[in-house]
Amino acid sequence: MPSKMQVWAPYFWTSPTDALFSRDLHRAQSHWRGEDRIWLLPSATTIHRWQTWKWGYPLSECQIPSEAFNLLLVVNLDEARRTYPLIDALGDCVPLGLYRKWLDVRPRLVPDKREVELEVPSISCGEVTYAIRNIGVELEQVARIHNFDPRTSSVKIHLPSFGKDGRPVVSCEDDPGVLLGRYDDGDVYLGDGKARENLEEPTPTIDCWIEWPPPFDVLFPTGSGIDLVYHQALMRRLLGEWQEGDRGQVARVAETWAARLANQATGTMNKAWFLPKLATSEQEALWALESFSGICAQSLRDLQDHAGFAALMSRSTSVLRTVGWLGYFWSEFLEDFSASALPAICVHCGRVMARIRANKRACGRDENLACFRSRHAQAERRSYVRDRKRRLATGVPKDR
Numbered sequence: 001m002p003s004k005m006q007v008w009a010p011y012f013w014t015s016p017t018d019a020l021f022s023r024d025l026h027r028a029q030s031h032w033r034g035e036d037r038i039w040l041l042p043s044a045t046t047i048h049r050w051q052t053w054k055w056g057y058p059l060s061e062c063q064i065p066s067e068a069f070n071l072l073l074v075v076n077l078d079e080a081r082r083t084y085p086l087i088d089a090l091g092d093c094v095p096l097g098l099y100r101k102w103l104d105v106r107p108r109l110v111p112d113k114r115e116v117e118l119e120v121p122s123i124s125c126g127e128v129t130y131a132i133r134n135i136g137v138e139l140e141q142v143a144r145i146h147n148f149d150p151r152t153s154s155v156k157i158h159l160p161s162f163g164k165d166g167r168p169v170v171s172c173e174d175d176p177g178v179l180l181g182r183y184d185d186g187d188v189y190l191g192d193g194k195a196r197e198n199l200e201e202p203t204p205t206i207d208c209w210i211e212w213p214p215p216f217d218v219l220f221p222t223g224s225g226i227d228l229v230y231h232q233a234l235m236r237r238l239l240g241e242w243q244e245g246d247r248g249q250v251a252r253v254a255e256t257w258a259a260r261l262a263n264q265a266t267g268t269m270n271k272a273w274f275l276p277k278l279a280t281s282e283q284e285a286l287w288a289l290e291s292f293s294g295i296c297a298q299s300l301r302d303l304q305d306h307a308g309f310a311a312l313m314s315r316s317t318s319v320l321r322t323v324g325w326l327g328y329f330w331s332e333f334l335e336d337f338s339a340s341a342l343p344a345i346c347v348h349c350g351r352v353m354a355r356i357r358a359n360k361r362a363c364g365r366d367e368n369l370a371c372f373r374s375r376h377a378q379a380e381r382r383s384y385v386r387d388r389k390r391r392l393a394t395g396v397p398k399d400r
Ligand SMILES: [Zn+2]
Pocket: 346, 347, 348, 349, 350, 351, 362, 363, 368, 371, 372
């Protein structure tokens, strides 16, 4: 059976290798009793657990005293990647190879967005009430762009080089990659770097949010820091190295990141196996239950007082637990690597494409029609020019 997953996704982006976040996450995981949402509250002095109703489900929540404010959502994925809680933006189940789609999207830099509205619980005399709070964003969740150039409307971001163990070396000058972008209507895009008219006053430093396009905006609801862009660039670079045949380097880096951001853990059959199916379809969940355990029920009501069902649901099962969706992407990447099924980068358009044969260099017609047509148009032009040169050189008229 393919492995079940448990993604611990922070609401506010924090670098998964940040020491403070690691301490908060470790504390949360050691006190966790299967809750769906974990509030990391610096103002809290005690651990408190409660039930609430959200998104049409009963959810269990807890508050844990922490060093920094955050909200962790524990997303369970069953063996078919159905999720609980349900993530509408991803459909009934998370698409296979989600990281491949992520590698093809470009984030947008959004300046001057500083606060996020969030319904935050507070506990008084054991009673939980929620109130909307404006949460200010910490500086480390913001990308600080130092070298924005309004004359060329471009943003250059130096990517840190990645050491042999895959650890980013920030400010390392020896091997910086460069991303180009353009400034447009108040937003900075990581785009094509085209120069624009209408010069503005030079702005030496801009603080920006990195916003991801759908459906990744749901996985990173408050955007991310620049380190997520580094990881995307690193994965793309590894695909290139794999294409060149450097399997050793790809293995080292992918294994390092997957090991840092994922580990074997346990969940209950209820959360890890049954609820993802139930969130998609009650009938499907009941069929799966019957074929797995022999417990037969026409509806959920039949299961209410079923001792065998209760025992099965509380049974623990192994899951692969990842630190956020970045950990999920690295796990998928490593799985594809181990199965020799990594995708390739198209040499023509730069998009990620399925690699069905070793020497495939560009998108097929079914994968990306625009790339396919543009390549063939170029080939036809080249062939026309070649023919014309040959005719001119030999003096042969075209229609002889
Ligand atoms: Zn292509």
